[in-house]
Amino acid sequence: MNEILRQIPKIDLIIELLPEKYLEQLDIQHIKTVIDENLNDLRTQIVKGKINEVVVNEVILNIVDSLERLLTHNIKHVINASGIVLHTNLGRAVLSKQTLSYLEETMSHYNTLEYDLIKGGRGSRYAHVEGLLCRLTNAEAALVVNNNAAAVILVLNTLANDKEVILSRGELVEIGGSFRIPDVMKASGCKLVEVGTTNKTHLYDYENAISSETGMILKVHTSNYQILGFTHSVDRESLGELSRKIEIPFYEDLGSGAIINFDTIEGLQEPCISECIRAGVDLISFSGDKLLGASQAGIIVGKKKYIDLLKKNQLLRALRIDKLSLAVLEDTLIKYQNKQNAILDIPTLSMLHMSEDAVYEKVTRFVKANQYALQKINMRYAIEPMVSQVGGGALPLVELPSYGLTLKGDLNLNNLQIAMRKLNVPIICKIDNESIHFDFRTIFDDEFSMLIDGITTVTLGAQLE
Structure with missing residues (x-):
């Protein structure tokens, strides 16, 4: 065994035999660490009796493979x-080349992320998209965070912390990665009050559940499954009227979210955000990288008095959207100001x-x-x-x-x-x-x-x- 161990080449010799590109692109300490890891593995295999001869060329090739992995991107074009x-596993919405061109121009230089050019001082990152979102959805105000799960947490924590939230049993959704609405609600500091049954929930179920502890009526769009057959759910208009009567917010998590109607695509009947606003929903949240076709983001639109409260929540700092996602979202929303152009320019809409x-x-x-x-x-x-x-x-x-x-x-x-x-x-x-x-x-x-x-x-x- 000792004779075989002595066949292991010295680190200096290995470095001399490595292709020049690794010495140019990697610090020598990183190279030595990789060599040590490979040689330690080789010694272990020798001690276990799995290797009877050390072939220097094979040792070098294994080290080269390890070094190449250090220089290889794991996120790649497929x-x-x-x-x-x-x-979902392939990055969801594909971005247009026009959007990427805009992104390259703005992100390879300093930009106005939180700078107000009129005042010459600090501005708000949310202002870049709030006006666009309000025009496109007919909402009073808007706010964006880093994804829709963050949006749900922010809304629940702000408006229903330590309060009861009424939700139909047929809407206890689980999304990818085992993230469940009941668990998200618990993490947000509110108490779930389930009403109705899996397949049928009536308005009186909501009315009977109302108490002095009620803080919100929640509706969750079942975008990743459907309950068919003997079913009944309460429409938005009725829930909106009930929430106004008892003076608590009515919030809907739409999940995918649609800025435009997909009425020309058979079977694609996703509720349009503006229609939900007109139906009486106070706050709506949805994703940026699904049907919208933009970057990952959690978009919240609705009544200004509630959006203003969200903006004051200290969680917003931890959940805020980053500059890359915000730039993509703004550029995508600008395209939506002409529906036909949006369908042509936004890859997700074009493919659908x-x-x-x-x-x-x-x-x-x-x-x-x-x-x-x-x-x-x-x-x-x-x-x-x-x-x-x-x-x-x-x-x-x-x-x-x-x-x-x-x-x-x-x-x-x-x-x-x-x-x-x-x-x-x-x-x-x-x-x-x-x-x-x-x-x-x-x-x-x-x-x-x-x-x-x-x-x-x-x-x-x-x-x-």
Whole structure:
């Protein structure tokens, strides 16, 4: 064993044999730490009897792999061929190139994040989007925080701390990561009062639950599931009237949130923010990176007297939105001032509004342009109908008719799918009906060359195994 241990190369020799790029891009101390970690692991393997000979070239290659990981971004561009428009695991809403251009200009220089150019002094970061949000939703006032969960906590903590909050049992929502409304309410300092049943809640259930301890009526939009069949829920108008009668706030967490009506998309009947305001909801919160198509943000709109109270809560400092997200949100909201322009310029809206025929035309262009390459892979390919999804915990039953490319053959499809994820630009695709599916609703035109390169690399490589 000692003889094998003596074969381990010295650190100075290893450093001399490393490619120059690592010495240029990494501090020498980081390099030495990585070398130590690799050599310690090698010694452990030798002591356990798992290695009988030290090959210096293999040692160097392992260290190079470790160093390369230090210089490799983990957040990287992927091709989303799943057909899920708001894919939570893939970053949800995609930002437009125009927005990124604006972001580069403002964030690579000093900017007016909290500076008032008229007064020549300190300004409010929230003022950049409050006016836009009020115009787009018909709300009296608005506030933004770092995500919708933060918005819910801020509203509940500000207006219902140490008080009872009435909520229908059919709206006890759990979102991704096991975050549950009852637990969020508890963390916010308020007491949940459940009314009605899972499938049926009536106005009298709310009325019977009202006491001197009641601080708020809460409605939670069930955006990630639907209860069908023998059901009943209370409309916003009735709850708004009740809240005004007993003089407590009526707050609705809309989750995804929609600034515009999606009435041209069959089945996509998400409540519009302005309609909820007109129905009598005092405060509404929703996400920025879902149906809005902007950055991660928690957006709160509604009555000024309540928004003013939120702005005074000390939690706001911890929950406030950062400058990058705020800049993206402002630019996106500016686009919403013309609905048709918004649909054209905001990728999320463009993909959701893309017709079945338009998707078919897109995949047809891809196949025609890459016919020669597709013929070389020795897999049967075809353009076939598919079903896209909205995603992002929104509208779980909505199906968007789509088209895509399918590959079918004798190769192991699971291995191909794994290999697709290991590409420099990973391809996220689905396996269905014994074939690999690439839904073109969520594939961008400028990804065509990367897509065909990935398909040919993986399939031809698999044939050689």
